[in-house]
Amino acid sequence: MEIQRQSKQQQQEFALASITELASSSTTSSCSRSQSVPVTARFSADNGVAELRFNRDSDDSITVDVKTARIFKLGPLQSVCITEASDADSSKEKYSTGVNFQFRNEEESGAFHCAFEQWKKEVTVQGALLPNGPVMACKSKFDDKIEPSSAKMYFHYYGQLLHQQNMLQDYVRTGTYYAAVIENRADFFGRVVVDVGAGSGILSLFAAQAGAKHVYAIEASEMAEYARKLIAGNPSLGERITVIKGKVEEVELPEKADILISEPMGTLLVNERMLESYVIARDRFLGPNGKMFPTVGRIHMAPFSDEYLFVEIANKALFWQQQSYYGVDLTPLHGSAFGGYFSQPVVDAFDPRLLVAPTICHVLDFTEIKALYSNLGCIVGYCTPERSFASKAFRFFLMSDSCPFLPDEVTALTFLGSTHQNFSLFFLQEEDLYEIDIPLKFIASVGTRIHGLACWFDVLFNGRQVFVLIFIPLFYTVQRWLTTAPGAPTTHWYQLRCVLSQPLYVMAGQEITGQLRMVAHNAQSYTIYLTLSAKMWGPGAEQGGILQTSSCKLDLKEPYYRMSQPQAYAMAQDQQPHQLIHSQDIQIQATDDLEEPELIQPPPQNLEGQLQ
């Protein structure tokens, strides 16, 4: 489609099938000159003026000013560009220029027209182009919130095949995606798919295997070139895939998508802040009633007790307790070093028996369909933004006819704000991911010393399967979970633990409360604030109030990867982990309810061999 972008996007070039010059101010002849050799159309910014140049060969081109040019579609593959003659010499009669051009296919036509609109918008809004052309000139949401040095490192990392290979070799991850796509062919077959952050293009290829009509694979890093190569090497699938190099916040697509597929999860689900790009892609590219794969993400949390880990971290700072290090007293820095080690979240695969209370979870529904709650607390319907109306207009559907004052479907109900009389609306917006607050409440299962909070995540692919029973199509929900839970097959995300420098002492049955607050920062990660408190326990506890509180602040961007020693464990017959272990196994349900998946497989007996 777009075949070249050069020097910081000052130029944008498209391949055409042919062009025909209709007439020009310098030519009075009514004869058209026609070319059948492939030609190009190139947008460029020169001295703040945007030009569109139709090149037939190196020394034969037609140049038009984007500001005055107008483009009309004559057919799916044919367009005409008309530009007014300049006023420079008012004594002469004015003639306009006309160029009739043909595209090779509809996608290329769509992409060209999107680009034209963007260049045109830029010159109209700015008056003249900034030196870097339209995309750079208007800062995207991504550029607004992310530090350029962080983005540079981030896309450099993902531009390398070895890191893509690392993800591809996480067979739990990639295999679950493959299964989720192939099992849910009905969601992909004949559909337009957008792969958000395509990397090597693997998910686009899976979507094409499932029969997608067309896949747009958007990738911002240099990996886009490798993706093109991989896709070209699989021509039967590749002919239905278009790789678009650019950020999902910036690129334009020629059509709306029926389904988005992406792997935007970082450590603790939210690290890398790519979920925000996934939500932006939803708002920019997904058509009405579109689907998202994955559909939902959940962060699971439980307090843990791990004396070895605590001592290991505390001991790292012992170095700074030396009073005569080559004659220098290091102790003034001991406190800072101690605090520094406890500000690193620990990433490893731990034994689930270290958890000391049943887990809780925080749900992030990536789709925009949200429950609508009455003030009585019951769900009475759901609503979804109606894209053709203003952003605050919603389409409303009742789940039952129990509500007397609303018809079954009321369109364009305008809710000015998040609360309207009896109803509360919950929409996951990109901004909701800037600050995530999770209240914590656990009941300790054993008397122990709590060293912190263990976290992991899972995501749900809420698919659709069609069975035909005597010519009647039946639709079933096919739910597949990808989990990173302790005790489940290890993934490259492992699990994450926030360790308190002041452990808490609890008795069995004692309540532990607190808060996990995650605040996004411009280095594509989060600052984590954790507080855990244990209330008085036993007779007279009500009067006692909070007994102990411990807090810590951690940077999710700077974790301590603790994978050097394999974390072997054997699951004793009589011991069960405190949290439900989610399996990736298929679940077929006839409802859309988001239920905890059942334990289908027993946890593995030994994870030793799976750790790298």
Ligand SMILES: C[S@@+](CC[C@H](N)C(=O)[O-])C[C@H]1O[C@@H](n2cnc3c(N)ncnc32)[C@H](O)[C@@H]1O
């Ligand atoms: C976790 S990798 C997943 C790659 C591939 N989809 C897979 O599953 O193997 C995320 C990819 O998204 C790309 N990416 C992240 N943010 C992006 C954005 N805002 N626009 C376009 N690509 C982005 C990264 O460069 C990276 O290649």
